[in-house]
Amino acid sequence: MLASTSLISSCENSGNQANPDLSPTGKPTIAAVNYPLAYFAERLSAEFAEVLFDPSPGTDPAYWEPTDNQVSSIQQADLILLNGAGYARWTSSRTIPYEATVITSTSFEDAFIKLQDGIRHTHQRGTASHTHEGVASTTWLDLMQASAQASSTAEALIEQFPEHSDSVSRELESLLTDLGDLDRQMRTTTAALRGADLVVSHPVYQYWTRAYELSAHSLHWEPTQELGASEMSELAATRTEGASARYFIWETQPSQENLDKIKIAGFINIVVNPCGGRPRNGDFLKVMRENISSLNQGIPQGASTGAVEP
Amino acid sequence: MRSSSIVYLSWKALRYRPLRSLLLIGTIALTLYFPRALQEFINRSEEVLSARARSTPLLIGPRGSSIDLTLNALYFTSQELPALRYSSYEALSQKNYGKTIPIYSRFLAGQSPLVGTSLAYFKLRGLTVSTGRTMTRLGDCVIGANLAQNENLQPGDTITSSPENIFDLAGVYPLRMRITGILAPNRTPDDDAIFVDLKSAWIIEGLAHGHEELSRSETLELQRDSKGEFLRANASVIEFNEVTDTNVGDFHFHGDRGNYPLSSVILVPHNQKQRALALAHYGDPVTAEQIVIPAVAVEQLAKTLFATQRLAFTAFTLLGIAALALALMVFLLSFRLREREMLTYSKIGATGRAVACLQGLEVLVIIAAATILAQAGIVLTRSAAQDIFTRLIS
Structure with a gap:
């Protein structure tokens, strides 16, 4: 079932629209705010469109700030795929054409996870107080939600380029199969993590933990930052008595020093890359398979050692 | 003789x-x-009148005088009707009746109308940027050819929105806007107007703002209301009256965006079926909005x-x-x-x-x-x- 499209503006049927803005290669352009959406657009549009995704590998698209020239390029796109859930704040402070914009997570917006870490405040006496709270935005780590976003992308492509509806539908079927397989593998793999002490290095795994029935304590660490005494105390405070095993989830491969410190603290290191940005090697599916592989390698260590004491 | x-x-x-x-x-x-x-x-x-009306196929706005609605959308006259909610625009966009272009024409900068809209407006009116480029972020504007000539304005200059009421000292700060482009003349009211992103118009409305971080203890006072404790920023917290590359990320919106105001929405159906469906939907007196065929409204005016x-x-x-x-x-x-x-x-x-x-x-x-x-x-x-x-x- 195709997901409903944009909250702000649905993409209009351009069957009668001649002369869409074309890229230098003569193909229409689809802009995406993160790599998963860019990957879906690349898979679904196959050969007929160029996908514009400017953040370079290593850049987190959620915090990317485009230059004026980059915004101008995005404005020329025939379709702009937004993640929704407040992802990529630049989209609310930059001018992008409303009518070309599609929010791919609209179909499950009722299931967004609210974050309650804002400060309630007011600016002027007598005005209403408010909180800058938001929702978790790494929606695609629940691979079923990723499927819904892929479907929404396909629907938008079919509306914008009806002449390619057959190929888009065909590619969507293949993509949904791949994502469904990954979801099943992830579900099977993570089943062993239920009930374990799970600490994640960054607050980006909310949908992943919910989808696969996990419970995680979230920190705000970078993989390469130096872990001092305060960080290790913070980590120690997350320990649950009687846990069968303790796992520490990193966003990307951390430094060897950090791996060692976490191991000494009694946790098993696992890398689950959210893949928000374009990977240096491979594609979205490959990164997700690597995540499953990393979990498959790490989980047995916990099972064999039981609760590891430092 | x-x-x-x-x-x-x-x-x-x-x-x-x-x-x-x-x-x-x-x-x-x-x-x-x-x-x-x-x-x-x-x-x-x-x-x-007819030419501009014909290039505006359909107009959706709050119920009231169709001529007021048309003149506001086409000639940026003062907004006499109540505001249209943004949620109405969202609902219209999802109905697939055609291209939808929001218009929020309420504010002025000096004597020039300030129009919040989307980039599609320029395509609809055949407007091109003759000097500079179109707006790319909050606080950017492009201005009409007459205004640029009369006020000797160039891309890179700034122009400041006018407060609606000069006696409202506690009201919204005027927004200093960066001029990014000058439109080519087309001998319509667009030549005298200032165009901004709809979101920039909402900043002028006071629905979005930017301010320095509320992290310094000296800027905050702890207060209490029925919902519990909250922090009130005191007068030392500076609200930005200009969007810059440095502070653009600090601007944020408050409240339910569905309640944000618009003046009207230009609807450009792609075919007769979409046009008929839109006319039928909004022709129903139960709907909160009215649909106007600008050519007909202009005919009445004529x-x-x-x-x-x-x-x-x-x-x-x-x-x-x-x-x-x-x-x-x-x-x-x-x-x-x-x-x-x-x-x-x-x-x-x-x-x-x-x-x-x-x-x-x-x-x-x-x-x-x-x-x-x-x-x-x-x-x-x-x-x-x-x-x-x-x-x-x-």
């Missing part, structure tokens, strides 16, 4: 009383000019203009008859005063026909000069009618 002599004597007679001649020419010219000029002005105005024209035309005709009668009387009195002169011409051998020709030529020269003057005025009026009408209606 030779023809050349008649011409010479007529010319001398007209030059002998220049004030009388000029007054007669002016009176007759104005008598001829006014009815025709009014007709030209009304005709041209109707053409201008009918009013025509009624006014008929009234003015009748008045000018009556005045014209009176003025011509006065001119005739001036001629007759003038001839009476010159009876001795005519008698002298007769005595020195001029025939009665030559004397009549002499007098007739004087009248003819005055009428010809007045006609040429009136026609020149009509041509000027015709060429300036579009600009005059645009300025009058805006």
Whole structure:
């Protein structure tokens, strides 16, 4: 079932629209705010469109700030795929054409996870107080939600380029199969993590933990930052008595020093890359398979050692 | 008497009383000019109104006067109707009735209307940026050609929005906007307008703002209300009145965006089916919004203009008859005063026909000069009618 499209503006049927803005290669352009959406657009549009995704590998698209020239390029796109859930704040402070914009997570917006870490405040006496709270935005780590976003992308492509509806539908079927397989593998793999002490290095795994029935304590660490005494105390405070095993989830491969410190603290290191940005090697599916592989390698260590004491 | 002599004597007679001649020419010219000029002005105005209305297929807005809604959307006149909610725009966008272009035309910068819209507006109106580039972020604007010329503005300059009420000292700060581009002239109200992203218009409205981080303890006071404790930023917290590359990320929106205001939405159906569906949906009196066909609303306005024209035309005709009668009387009195002169011409051998020709030529020269003057005025009026009408209606 195709997901409903944009909250702000649905993409209009351009069957009668001649002369869409074309890229230098003569193909229409689809802009995406993160790599998963860019990957879906690349898979679904196959050969007929160029996908514009400017953040370079290593850049987190959620915090990317485009230059004026980059915004101008995005404005020329025939379709702009937004993640929704407040992802990529630049989209609310930059001018992008409303009518070309599609929010791919609209179909499950009722299931967004609210974050309650804002400060309630007011600016002027007598005005209403408010909180800058938001929702978790790494929606695609629940691979079923990723499927819904892929479907929404396909629907938008079919509306914008009806002449390619057959190929888009065909590619969507293949993509949904791949994502469904990954979801099943992830579900099977993570089943062993239920009930374990799970600490994640960054607050980006909310949908992943919910989808696969996990419970995680979230920190705000970078993989390469130096872990001092305060960080290790913070980590120690997350320990649950009687846990069968303790796992520490990193966003990307951390430094060897950090791996060692976490191991000494009694946790098993696992890398689950959210893949928000374009990977240096491979594609979205490959990164997700690597995540499953990393979990498959790490989980047995916990099972064999039981609760590891430092 | 030779023809050349008649011409010479007529010319001398007209030059002998220049004030009388000029007054007669002016009176007759104005008598001829006014009815025709009014007709030209009304005709041209109707053409201008119709052209802009035809390029705006459908308009959706709050219920009320369709003419007010149309003039606000097309000519950026003051917003007389209540605001349309952004959620209505979202609902319309999801109905697949065609391309939707939001318009929020409520604020001014000086005397120039400030229009919050999307980039699709420029495509609809065939507007191109002649200098600079289009807006790319909050606080950016592109301005019309006339405004740029009159105020000597260039890309890189700034322009500041005007507060709605100068006595509202606690109200929203005026927003200093960065001019990123100048539009090519298209001889419509767009030439005098300032265009911003809809979100920038909401900053001016006070629905979004940017301020320094509320992390310093000296900027905050702990307060309590029915929902518990909250922090109130004191007066030392600086709200930004200009969006810059540094603070653009600090601007944020408050409240439910569905309640944010718009003036109207231009709907451009891609086919007759979409148009019919939209008309049917919003034609239902149960819906909170109305749909207007601008061409029809303008036709109603034109009918009013025509009624006014008929009234003015009748008045000018009556005045014209009176003025011509006065001119005739001036001629007759003038001839009476010159009876001795005519008698002298007769005595020195001029025939009665030559004397009549002499007098007739004087009248003819005055009428010809007045006609040429009136026609020149009509041509000027015709060429300036579009600009005059645009300025009058805006």
